[in-house]
Amino acid sequence: MLEIKNLVVSIEDKQIINGLNLKVAKGEVAAIMGPNGSGKSTLSYVIAGNEDYEVLDGEILLNGENILEMEASERAAAGVFLAFQYPLEIPGVGTMTFLKAAMNAQRKTRGEPELSTPDFIKQVNAAAEKLEISKEMMKRALNVGFSGGEKKRMEILQMALLQPSFCILDETDSGLDIDALRIVSEGVNALRSLDRSFLIITHYQRLLNHIVPDTVHVMSNGRIVKTGGKELALELEANGYADYRSAELA
Template sequence: MLEIKNLVVEIEGTRILNGLDLTVNNGEIAAIMGPNGSGKSTLSYVVAGKEEYEVLDGEIILDGQNVLEMEPSERAAAGVFLAFQYPLEIPGVATMTFLKAALNAQRKSRGEAELTTPDFIKRVNAAAQQLEIPKDMLKRALNVGFSGGEKKRMEILQMALLEPRFCILDETDSGLDIDALRIAAEGVNALRSPDRSFLVITHYQRLLNYIVPDSVHVMAGGKIVKSGGKELALELEANGYADYKAQEAA
């Protein structure tokens, strides 16, 4: 479903991704682990379409389409979803207004009718209940005054509503206590399906106890340096990234 070939990316003249190759199949959960500064977040932003990154080479193919030419909103409509490491606060934009705008924009681009308000509210409430998001949180401005854990759960709520094809979780575990982590992971697991793939970016193996990956990839120096099954995560947890950092330095 998603194929990244020889991706080379710079930001302000600094090379971040250095010929990255990665394939994630339909229904697969791929985990990316790696030390700080290895380019994991950059990869997530480049797939989602953030502007300030300069793609010098390579392609990102989603379901046969090269997404690099698309605006972020078009990529979202094509099925890309990025759960942000640091979800942004948007004062003055009501959470419900935002959710409705996002959902209806995607439906519109797929040629589907807009949801009626009662139907929309029903869907939001169902997703919120599952993620233990209190209703008064939905009444506030988007992410404003939310705790770190609440913001992450709001990301998963959006993912559940938008039903994307390809989900990127960028360090969704950071800043979460153990209960919040469990709730978020359950939210993700509930969305697992043969038609949906996940790219789970994390520093720690802990998250992968809850969201069990099909493949684990180690990223260092802007590319994938090792791939394996879920046991690779345990190995990294035990040995750290020292080997890979040394490899990078060499």
């Protein structure tokens, strides 16, 4: 599904990712954990196509195709989805208008006809109900006046409607209370399939209690420094990242 080879990335002349290698198989849920400043969010932005970052070397292959040569919109159409740590508020853009435009843009790229209004509303209502998103929320401008949990549920709603093949969750648990964490996690778990992969970026084990990963990677100083099973997250929760910081300095 996704393979990253020797990725080197900088921003404003500061190198953030230093020869990173990573593989995520089709259907796999991979988690990346690591200390602040290790490059986790940078990695998510680079995969999604944020132009603020300069790729100095390496490849990012999605199903064998180097997506570094694609615009962000082309990557989205190819199946890449990024759920932000801090979703943006967009005043003046209605939530329903945004969702319909996003869905139809991807359908157009795939050569499919636009959704009819009744079909669109039916799909949105069904997905919103599962995520406990009220009709009142759907009438607002996108994310405007939403709580942190509501914004994260809206991100998962977008993911459910767009049906991407490679989903990146950048610290989706940030700012969520227990109930919101449960709702968001159930929404993610409902989308797990043999044809869809996830890259979950988090500091904390608590998210991985709800979305159980197949693989856990430790990131430090812009590289993956250790890979293991779900038990690695428990080790990190108990012992912290000091050993991995020391290993990078050695």
